[in-house]
Amino acid sequence: MISVKEAKKIILNSTQNFRVEEIPFIKSVDRILKENILADRDFPPFNRVSMDGIAIDFTSFKNGQRSFKIEGIQGAGSEQISLNNPENCIEVMTGAVLPNNTNTVIRYEDVTIESGIVTINIDEIKDAQNVHPKGKDRKIGDLLIKKNTKISASEVGVLATVGKSLVKVAKQPKVMIVSTGDELVGVDEIPLEHQIRRSNVFTLVSLLERLHIPSETAHITDDKPILKQKIERYLQEYDVLLFSGAVSKGKFDFLPEVFDELGVEKLFHKITQRPGKPFFYGKTSRCNVFGFPGNPISTFVNCLAYFYPWYYKSVGVEVEEETAILSEDFVFKPSLTYFLQVKLSYKFGHLVATPITGNGSGDLASLVNADAFIQLPNDKNEFKSGEVFPIIRYR
Ligand SMILES: Nc1nc2c(c(=O)[nH]1)N[C@H]1C(S)=C(S)[C@@H](COP(=O)(O)OP(=O)(O)OC[C@H]3O[C@@H](n4cnc5c(N)ncnc54)[C@H](O)[C@@H]3O)O[C@H]1N2
Ligand code: MOO
Numbered sequence: 001m002i003s004v005k006e007a008k009k010i011i012l013n014s015t016q017n018f019r020v021e022e023i024p025f026i027k028s029v030d031r032i033l034k035e036n037i038l039a040d041r042d043f044p045p046f047n048r049v050s051m052d053g054i055a056i057d058f059t060s061f062k063n064g065q066r067s068f069k070i071e072g073i074q075g076a077g078s079e080q081i082s083l084n085n086p087e088n089c090i091e092v093m094t095g096a097v098l099p100n101n102t103n104t105v106i107r108y109e110d111v112t113i114e115s116g117i118v119t120i121n122i123d124e125i126k127d128a129q130n131v132h133p134k135g136k137d138r139k140i141g142d143l144l145i146k147k148n149t150k151i152s153a154s155e156v157g158v159l160a161t162v163g164k165s166l167v168k169v170a171k172q173p174k175v176m177i178v179s180t181g182d183e184l185v186g187v188d189e190i191p192l193e194h195q196i197r198r199s200n201v202f203t204l205v206s207l208l209e210r211l212h213i214p215s216e217t218a219h220i221t222d223d224k225p226i227l228k229q230k231i232e233r234y235l236q237e238y239d240v241l242l243f244s245g246a247v248s249k250g251k252f253d254f255l256p257e258v259f260d261e262l263g264v265e266k267l268f269h270k271i272t273q274r275p276g277k278p279f280f281y282g283k284t285s286r287c288n289v290f291g292f293p294g295n296p297i298s299t300f301v302n303c304l305a306y307f308y309p310w311y312y313k314s315v316g317v318e319v320e321e322e323t324a325i326l327s328e329d330f331v332f333k334p335s336l337t338y339f340l341q342v343k344l345s346y347k348f349g350h351l352v353a354t355p356i357t358g359n360g361s362g363d364l365a366s367l368v369n370a371d372a373f374i375q376l377p378n379d380k381n382e383f384k385s386g387e388v389f390p391i392i393r394y395r
């Protein structure tokens with residue numbers, strides 16, 4: 001049996017490189033960028049008019065001129081024109097190129113126009129006002145988005161603007177999720193008295209969907225030869241296998257021996273934690289094997305506490321640890337790290353975690369009443385209101 005800290009260390013030391021693929025940028029949200037995105041031109045690429053109005057040569061205004069004859073019109077999307085007479089003006093629209101020989105824009109709200117003559121109604125005008133200068137935001141070649149960024153809507157806009165219709169992202173691992181157990185029937189079946197419906201595979205599928213990892217699922221009964229035959233094939237075809245169940249001490253908990261017989265290197269089996277203690281973790285040269293204990297909350301918390309960080313490290317993303325303040329005193333006697341279910345809220349701007357009591361790791365209904373797990377260390381038994389501990393959110 002090893003500690004949570006040791007287990008995490010082993011897991012983070014056995015990450016995989018899923019390599020890189022190119023996908024349409026519009027499909028890239030929540031994927032991990034695998035190239036630096038540079039400015040393909042200055043931002044903005046020309047001196048951009050930022051208000052609808054008139055463009056003048058500021059020197060004329062400085063010299064006391066207040067009325068200007070309209071010489072032309074410059075709309076967004078038309079080639080730059082030039083002001084020929086510095087005592088005239090050009091009507092300009094937001095997004096247009098600032099006309100040649102002008103440098104200052106005055107809003108329509110601040111002028112009156114009569115018979116083609118513009119009269120300025122305000123005294124306060126600054127040189128170069130209402131112009132967004134070429135290259136003010138970014139220069140050509142500047143780094144806009146760093147490699148290993150998790151792509152969001154804001155990155156998508158930048159990718160579009162630099163013409164990155166195809167973008168390099170971390171490839172997702174090929175994952176198979178396997179449930180085991182003779183007591184389990186399908187979601188659409190009516191269970192007999194001694195049976196229950198499978199739920200863990202679907203929680204795992206959904207937890208992986210949050211990471212945009214597609215997965216396949218299978219169910220295998222507690223039959224050792226069949227388990228062995230199927231898992232042998234999965235080990236050759238998938239990058240990651242996630243199991244739920246059959247890793248504890250029961251007569252039909254065949255997975256640890258099957259893994260051993262199939263040459264899966266055991267990296268650990270059992271962690272000093274609750275729930276999720278009998279977690280098995282191993283690997284072959286191509287595949288990482290996560291054998292989550294079958295109790296639903298054990299499978300759930302171990303996927304969040306171990307598979308998620310393993311995945312993020314594999315794709316090169318650093319995730320900051322989040323913490324919350326315990327809202328009430330809590331006692332946990334066993335010397336195990338306890339992943340306590342909590343409901344999160346904000347009090348005076350601080351994240352507060354209120355314990356949600358359930359009936360142990362089989363009580364999957366209690367998961368819907370909580371938002372996260374708070375990780376209480378195994379070196380003490382009494383946890384006081386106001387103390388701060390790491391949390392793992394699932395909402
Ligand atoms: N003698 C001991 N017994 C147990 C120990 C122990 O240390 N000594 N550990 C307990 C702990 S802790 C856990 S957690 C469970 C882990 O059991 P397994 O990983 O072997 O899982 P199973 O025996 O197959 O099932 C346990 C439980 O979970 C239900 N289950 C399994 N798969 C699913 C699924 N896909 N959907 C819904 N529910 C599922 C299953 O019906 C069982 O009730 O072992 C303890 N025992
Ligand atoms: O420690 Mo087990 O994983 O909850 O019942």
Ligand SMILES: [Mg+2]
Nearest residue numbers: 246248250253
């Ligand atoms: Mg068992």
